[in-house]
Structure formats: structure tokens, C-alpha cells
Amino acid sequence: MxxxxxxxxxxxxxxxxxxxxxxxxxxxxxVMGAEPGPLQAVRDDPAIVLDDTGDSIVMSPADGASTVGLVFIPGAKVDPLAYASKLSGLVAEEGVTVVITRPTLNLAFFDLRPLSAFTDEVPGIDTWLVGGHSLGGVKACQLAPDADGLVLFASYCANDLSASDLTVSSISGSEDGLSTPAKIDAARPLLPADAEMVQIAGAAHSSFGDYGLQPGDGTPSISDPDMIARLTELVGAAAASVAP
The missing domain is CATH 1.20.5 (Single alpha-helices involved in coiled-coils or other helix-helix interfaces)
Structure with a gap:
């Protein structure tokens, strides 16, 4: 025995x-790495301060005039820096401080840190949106009750937020082959009734970052500058709606 x-x-x-x-x-x-060209453009932008803390990447306006922050959670196995360019307009034009997390094992589901682990990295900002791309957005939904608003980037919730009073914006792509329009619509009842649902024409799943194309995704027809402009406009509006 x-x-x-x-x-x-x-x-x-x-x-x-x-x-x-x-x-x-x-x-x-x-792991899908960040394309060097778009990332270097962010590093060279005098309006943006990019600080890699190890646990996250903090992008803040160089003039220090920021009252709203966004904690952004990357998609599965995507380098966090791959999102810097697409989120850069929020920082440079809208004055939003962006904290891009580094999920445990490159997978947001294994990251057990609370939202405060990231918001505490930027003292002085008390109003926060939380958002994420793809599976990162699913994780953002779980952290949303501790935030002032939620922004989904080609993503949808698995938990029910329909009874919450959160400000919610769902931004998707018409050519997304992974978080398809049908999947976005199917999960719509889990969001508050007044959630803003916007589909960007010509955007695929990979249009929300700069890490190359993904298997199974659609073919994007929107240019990178136009995608940056649309994200800046839409997320900027969400930030303005919760601004103190």
C-alpha cells in the first residue's frame, strides 16, 4: 500500500x-509583438510621456494636464506596447492618461490584481475608465464595478452589468472575424440599456493594435491614421462623459 x-x-x-x-x-x-514603426512614433511624440514600470506602461500628457485615466487590458498573448500607437491620440489630444497593463503570463484571466494596482500608479487622478481588447475586454468587465466607466475594444462581457449605472461604450469592427458583429450583438443584453454601441467601418480585430494580422480575422480596410482618429474620438467622448 x-x-x-x-x-x-x-x-x-x-x-x-x-x-x-x-x-x-x-x-x-x-506572443504577438509590437510593430516597431508605430511604437517608435509614440516614443518620439513630444506630447506624450511613456513610462514602462514593469507591471504596466503609463502614457501621460507631457503637459501634466490630465484628470481622467484609462486602464487598458491587452488581448491574449499580445505585447502591451502594441496598443501604444492606437491609444496615443487619447493622450496627446484628449489629455487622458493611459495605463496599459502587463497581464500575468500574457493572459488577462490569470491576472488577479485589482484595478487599484494600476490606478495607484498615477496619483492625482480619481476618475477612471477601464477597458480592454478582445479577452482583455472580458477581464475589464469584471473590474468595471470599481471604475467610473467601461470601454470595450472588439470585445464583450461574460458577466452581467445590465443593472449597473456604469457609462459603457462598446467599439467594434465591421470586418472583425474573431469578436464578430454577431457575437457582439449576442452579448448586448449583458450591458446597460444606455450603453453606446459603435461599429467602425472597415476595422478588423487586429485594427485595434499594431501587432500584425491574426489567423481567422477579417481583412481591414481602414487605415491606421483613420483608426487612431476614430478611437480618439470615441474613447475621448467616453472620458469626457465621466470627467469631473
Missing amino acids: KRVLIWIGATLGALIVLAVVALLLYANIG
Whole structure:
């Protein structure tokens, strides 16, 4: 019996080790990196201060005039810096401070930190939106009760926020092959009745970042400058609606 128990324990231990190794391999292999050109343009923009804290990337207006922040959660296995360019107009033109998180194991579902872990990185801002792209948006929905508003980027909620008084904006793409228009519509009842639903013509799933095309996605027809302009306009309006 003792030998059987030892064998069972060793087998279970080996299975756990294999599961952990498999998870680490999955989380770290195939991470979609940031395209260097758009990222460098953000680094060179004198209106933006980009600070990599290790736990997150903080983009703030160079003039320090910011009263609203956005905590942005990346999609699964996407380099957080891949979103810097698409969110840059919010910082430079709308004065919104953007905190892009670095999810645990590159997967937002494994990140157990509360919203305050990121908002505390920017003292002096008390009004916060939380948002995310794709699976990052699903995580943002879970953190939304601690925020003043929610912005979904090609994403939808899995938890019910329909009875909340949150300011909610859902921004999707007409050519998205992953978070398809049908999936966005199917999850609409989980959002408040007054949630703003906007579909950007010509935008695919990958249009919300700068990390290349994704398998299964549609073909985008909107240019990067036009996409930045639309996101700046739409998220800027959401920020203005919760601004003190």
C-alpha cells in the first residue's frame, strides 16, 4: 500500500509539473509583438510621456494636464506596447492618461490584481475608465464595478452589468472575424440599456493594435491614421462623459 501511495503521489506530481510547463509554453510562445514603426512614433511624440514600470506602461500628457485615466487590458498573448500607437491620440489630444497593463503570463484571466494596482500608479487622478481588447475586454468587465466607466475594444462581457449605472461604450469592427458583429450583438443584453454601441467601418480585430494580422480575422480596410482618429474620438467622448 505504501508503494502504491508513493506511486500515486509521484504520478500526480509529474502531471502537475507537466501542466505547469504546458501552460508556461502556451503563454509565452507565439506572443504577438509590437510593430516597431508605430511604437517608435509614440516614443518620439513630444506630447506624450511613456513610462514602462514593469507591471504596466503609463502614457501621460507631457503637459501634466490630465484628470481622467484609462486602464487598458491587452488581448491574449499580445505585447502591451502594441496598443501604444492606437491609444496615443487619447493622450496627446484628449489629455487622458493611459495605463496599459502587463497581464500575468500574457493572459488577462490569470491576472488577479485589482484595478487599484494600476490606478495607484498615477496619483492625482480619481476618475477612471477601464477597458480592454478582445479577452482583455472580458477581464475589464469584471473590474468595471470599481471604475467610473467601461470601454470595450472588439470585445464583450461574460458577466452581467445590465443593472449597473456604469457609462459603457462598446467599439467594434465591421470586418472583425474573431469578436464578430454577431457575437457582439449576442452579448448586448449583458450591458446597460444606455450603453453606446459603435461599429467602425472597415476595422478588423487586429485594427485595434499594431501587432500584425491574426489567423481567422477579417481583412481591414481602414487605415491606421483613420483608426487612431476614430478611437480618439470615441474613447475621448467616453472620458469626457465621466470627467469631473
